[in-house]
Amino acid sequence: MAVPAVVWWLTIVGIVGLLAFDFIFHVRKAHVPSLREAAVWSALYVGIALVFGVGVLVFGGGTMGAEYFAGYVTEKALSVDNLFVFLIIITSFKVPREDQQKVLLFGIVFSLIARTGFIFLGAALINSFAWVFYIFGFILLLTAGNLIKPGGEDNHSQSNFVVRLAQRLFHTSEHYDGDKLFTIEDGRRKLTPMLLVMVAIAGTDVLFALDSIPAIFGLTQNVFIVFTATAFSLLGLRQLYFLIDGLLDRLIYLSYGLAAILGFIGVKLVLHALHENNVPFINDGEPVNVVEVSTGLSLTVIIGVLVITVAASLLSKKGRAQNTVSAARRHAAEYLEVENDPDRREELYAKLVAEEEEIRGLPEKYKKQIREEEKLMALLRRAHESRKEAMNAAGGSPDGPAPRE
Template sequence: MSPLLFAAEASSDQFARFEVEPWQWAAFVALVATLLMADLLIVHRTAKEVSFKEAAIESGVWITIGLSFTLVVLAWQGGQAGGEYLAGYLIEKSLSIDNVFVWAVLLSYFGVPKQYQFRVLFWGVFGALVLRAIFIFAGVALIERFDFVLYVFGGLLLYSAYKISRHDEAQVHPDTNPVLRAVRKFVPSTSEYDGQKLFTRTQGRLLATPLFAVLLMVEATDVIFAVDSIPAILAVSREPFIVFSSNAFAILGLRALYFCLAGMAGKFRYLNIGLAVILAFVGVKMLLSEVYHLPTWASLAVIVVVLTATIVVSLRADRREAVSS
């Protein structure tokens, strides 16, 4: 057996691996679908503007659900698996904050009425779950089949860390986005909204409303962010169930988080630095995974410390600026 192959197998053994029966996958998917439908058909069954108080409560509920699932994984598969799930959840949750601010730019650019924003983000999250599942299984398969993919993902994370550290806020230019250009060129559209509909019929013609373009843009941005987040989580876990479940619970709470943070981008001025540090950390961890495996608890500690420091320093800087002005 070659040293490289032996190192790869030894590295892989450091991660939690277990068999997930088809019925267990089905049960988890059913749980996620139930939570989504309850949110859509019970909590937000009518189109209305979501207040900050409502969003804060809902965000707290989603975070509680996501963190509580750690206990399920702990009881089911033990401490290693539970630690990997929690690390993956925290990584995805922290990276998703940047995603939220990009959403804010998109919805503002298209002038989406506030009472319709939840519905378009709901379908955006639904699509994101499907796309993430595809990316996750593809990523795990690539790592298991080709050792060099570890270095590709690690290098990609370091490059992403560099990119994020170079700007203070999400740089989004919807008018130059190729997705929006394609919609305007190939899809018959109208500039008028028709409630929460993605398509409307005008003078016998079926036209896409602006919400359709917004939805495609939301999905496109999630694909871009997945390029960062999926390799980042694969640095702390190689078990598909852990990676997907941590992603799913982090994404489920994105809509509520958006309504909490959409207007607060300025208060998190050092967010890009914190995210860059996290991405660089997991990138180095992935690059060195065949030489040294950092314990899951150490990864968790680094992520929690960086997130806490980023939030505290940002809020203190914002408070000092408010006092001085």
């Protein structure tokens, strides 16, 4: 179904307007959003995406509506995986908590621009060369295999590579100057680490688009649906980051769910390529009579896999242990870095003590693994020693026990 130009323009203006609203009313003034703020705005953006989908269903028909929802759900799941990468980059560069919103919004905007370019490039290739479906299918199958191999979900080698490359190419000041990209240090104008963060996020966004775009083209070749499903999956990602920041490490089986989805779509693409085949060395260049996967079945499989994956992760004792340890590590590191904000230090220390208490309540096999992590134990000890020094200097006594060996 051809989409009128006026609908295209109204959609683009609406998306740009939402991004501008997000910047002006939420990001421009540096602050850490509350859990309530993140939850309300995350729900609002999801609601907007669903209302838009209903509009597609009403005016575009059942097939077009099902394609939009299948694409949106898939891209939203992949965008959650992007949050892991954002977390790695933000942690690697020690971005101040109140400035993280601007980094995330930049990442979302750049990702949308990069993916839009890939969408139109992919559409042009598909219209000209049917064999591109084979390539897209094999890309997804390879990505799925990479996600399920040992350590595949944790390494995020793409992001680590871009982080190292950015650190080599740019020489910056040692400290941040708010959210500024440039600062004056020793009388000289220098780049701040904030620019490094944005370069790293931009680079990983391009790499992630190489997986994301073939996935949605495996569900629909309608460029309008591909674009809108991708755009709406990215909108609200900043709020989602702060909403599920404490749960990211809990989703230990997400990579397996994403691998299953990408593998399923990869097979679907290969089957479609065989059905449209014109490659001379396959069936003498003639289409192959194969079963094609319907959009309805695709949507059912995608939602089913995600529900099972998320439920299994949240119910997993291993996930609970991993999430608690990661939170303790993050809060201990931030406590040591925050020096001039006593209220924030108190808040972080209280969280750290609560997480250590939760760790002590874990099954022995998990506690043994934690005690064997020398860097983690050393980090926790330094946090408690720093607390003692601060309390002694203030004439008080530190609260909370030191980590047990």
